[in-house]
Amino acid sequence: MSEPGPPLEQLTRRLAETPTPFLAEPRFGSQGGQVHVDALVADLLRLHGLTVEPAALSVFGGGKAASERNPRMLAQVLCWLLADPALLGRYRAEALLDLLDGQARALAAHAAARSFVEDGERREELVRLSLRAAGLRPAGESAAVAEDRWLSVSTAERVRIAAASRAAEERARQIREALARKAAEESADKWGRE
């Protein structure tokens, strides 16, 4: 059973006002941008009064920009959100790390990290997800209403993702077929061949 947390609007507003440095480029080992996400996560844990083995933070410092840039930026956004004074001390370390890594990764696979700052529906989804990870619900909502709203935003998102994946697969199939046609192969009029 969830417990009442801060009002939804307080947290969605906080997201909408995410300071620019939290949207800057993440660093990967010795490469990439300015944000040392592992240090950011360590600071967040400290604010929450939590300690973890340094090895647990290594996942936020390395990896490849090609696959990790977007999830890492979403982790940065989450670090800002979860530093809201009303949330401090409400999480277990494992729940916080799972939110910042696994759940952020799942969300970032389908949407740009920035959209969780700029888009109203996505802000609500991220706030509700974050509250649930602490066993909280928005202030003023009954447990049933909070569950309903969560199902509504997360289902809408799942439906969108499923539709987009189906469309993407169909599109990729069409392209592969189009390129494999005899006509595609034999037409290539250029004045020079590489």
Add this chain to the structure above:
Amino acid sequence: MNGLDAEPDDAERYPGLDEPGRLLLEWMREHPHAPIFRNRSGHRLQAVDLLALKDFEAEVRAATVDPRGEPMPAWLADFLTQAMTRVPHYRGYGSLPRRLADLPTTARADLARDIARFVPDDVDAGRLINFRTTGTTGEPLLVASHPQVAGRYLSFHRRALRRFGIELRSGAGEVGVVLLGWQRQCFTYTSLSPQQGGAGLAKINLHPDDWRDPADRAAYLDALAPEVLSGDPLSFAALLELDFAHRPRALMNTSMALLPGLRVRLEQRFGCPVVDIHSMNEAGPISFFDPALDAHVLLQHRMVVEIVDHEGLPVPDGERGEITLTGGFNFCLPLVRYRTGDFAALERRGGEWVLTGFEGRAPVRFRTLAGQWINNIDVTHALKPFALAQYALRQHADASFSFTGTGLPPGDRPAVLAALQALLGPGAPIAADWPERGEGKLVQYRSELPGAMG
């Protein structure tokens, strides 16, 4: 419209074909000295494509080429935003960064894994064509393209030719270009260039197996009298052995490195400019060699060129690294930080942005007899004076060398070996092989010694 797998007809291959065009096609194909044409192909350019190509030609003609991506020019921000919205692979990158260098690099292997993920959502799959390429890595790749993209090549070829004082002037009833191959198996066909007033285009294979009589090769070239001959070092080396009178207005080398010695021989024989264009299927014509600047002049105005280190980080202007491209004119395959596998430095020379010290593929170091490491560029320099069509140098695990040099007259061979020995150490063991003909792209430099990749 035919079914999906059906053979296209002439109406699809040559939209808007008129009677003079049909006659020219027939004449090129059925000429008594014509080769055995193995295939059929066409420009597929529709009226709407030709209008767009006219605008594109004007844009390329007037453009100033500035390959810098920082500070991010407006066109680049727009290009990246579009790519990160409409292209499945780039969508995963998230949102537009402040600097291009904050985005990951991509490479040929990424395209080869699934080219469909690089084609924008709004490209009409029905009009896709492909360019098939093996490169020197042997990793096959099917590049997504479009008839209009193939047509855009000509604007860049014209831009390069203009630098040598050549304005194309062939038109209806004439042959604009003959593309020369020298391969056992070669895609050969005849077509027309509506962008060049309907001038003819023939792609032929100089290999004797493709001709009823090998003597027909010279007679056919004289009959077609093309304004431009386009080819690669292997087909040009074969061309030099044919006795024909026609003098094209220009030669264009569009595949594989053209060594200076062969360029000089071609210039002497044909008395025309030999334009060496650095081009790849993934990005089209990128630059051309200007002997006056001793550098490759960049050709594309909507393309950022970065030179990056091993990690994909940009190096300062003037430093060597891997040529990495963003942008380009193939709207079916937008490139974002595409690592080409070719190496050079980027700098300004004579008021223009150029690539200096251009070398295909990654640098390889060779260990001399005295135990010093030398760069493959030193080998390139040492072999510059010789009219080799192609060559390859390999250092084996026991530090001995094998050298393959193609198309060089026997009398010149000792001098090549002497130049190599001067570089690698007097008495360095070099096993040399001198085939008259090459068989395709070669991996130019290889070494089995540890530490050879720098």
